[in-house]
Amino acid sequence: MFHSSYIEISKSALQHNIAFLKEEIGPQVKLSSVVKGNAYGHGIEHFAPLAQECGVDHFSVFSADEAERLLQSLKKPATIMVMGYLDQPEVEWAIAHGIEFFVFEPGRLTAATEAAGKLGKPARIHLEMETGMNRTGFTLAQLEKLLPLLHQARGKVELAGACTHYAGAESLQNHERVLDQLSKYKQQLQYLESAGYHPAQCHTACSAAMVSYPETRMDLVRIGIMQYGFWPSPETYRHYLGLHRDRKDPLRRLITWKSSIMSFKNVPQGEFVGYGTSFQAPRDMQLAIVPVGYAWGYSRNLSNQGQVLIRGVRAAVVGIVNMNVMMVDVTDIPGVQPEDEVVLLGTQGEESITVASFGELSTQLNYELLTRLPINIPRYIVE
Known part of the structure; x- marks a missing residue:
């Protein structure tokens, strides 16, 4: 009522996708549901509780406002991890609410240490490594300079994770670059551990890396587009089909x-x-x-x-x-x-x-078209 269009989200399709993804990664790897971009257009408030019902207890977002929306909509406790933007007051807010977050510059580590000391509650951080994306993260040289700050943060900061992000794991043309990134990540991780810092979780894989580079799965995978029933790229889909005799798409669109x-x-x-x-x-x-x-x-x-x-x-x-x-x-x-x-x-x-047909006609990616669906289009859960 009162809207010119509406969106339906299929619960059974999500149950199917989550079951497939968990079977693919195995019981030793944690699945983090990426719900940035308003859950890729599906609606955080609608999708996240549904994902919880399907057995998901770890969520990744980009910013504090998305984390706040998650907190308000989840029916049970869950791990929330902020991969991107937090301003100084939000760092304190995140620690107070038990929200984990990426640290990719010295200033954020200092802010986390100070806020944790003020609150008397440790900050759970994930150190992001710069391995070739050239967006955010510490190079090996910067990690070496970070050690004194990490030492000062002992007791106030818990190293919940060490992570990186691949620059195009969905495309074969980036194959060598992805392998080089993985090698750099391992070098940086080894350096951290040799200095006495052992992250609780190592994680580098997005949906595309999880499929095409199984060695990137580690302790946790950050799954976005695939849980919604879409492939990161036609190449990723073809790679998957090439490994399976039935040659059927295991994903269902929500x-x-x-x-x-x-x-x-x-x-x-x-x-x-x-x-x-x-x-x-x-x-x-x-x-x-x-x-x-x-x-x-x-x-x-x-x-x-x-x-x-x-x-x-x-x-x-x-x-x-x-x-x-x-x-x-x-x-x-x-x-x-x-x-x-x-x-x-x-x-x-x-x-x-299909969204793919939209993308081909409008030169938009699956991701772009989905996340552009306005937040004020009503969403309804259907079986």
């Missing part, structure tokens, strides 16, 4: 995005549709007006390219996608009525619209 027909427009042959002159009716046409546009995450790049499902039939988007509406061709779909269901993503009848 998300279905739906709207309905708002009204109809009959357009005579030769008339232009919508803004500009990008589409001219090649015949007399009936168009359905759907109340979703680029303000709702349906990319303008899908103008004259996108497709939706109505009555189990594909209907082409015609003309420019507007801010709040788009027009689709229903000329050859018999019996269409106002308020008929429109599937923007997902399955209707025997047909499916």
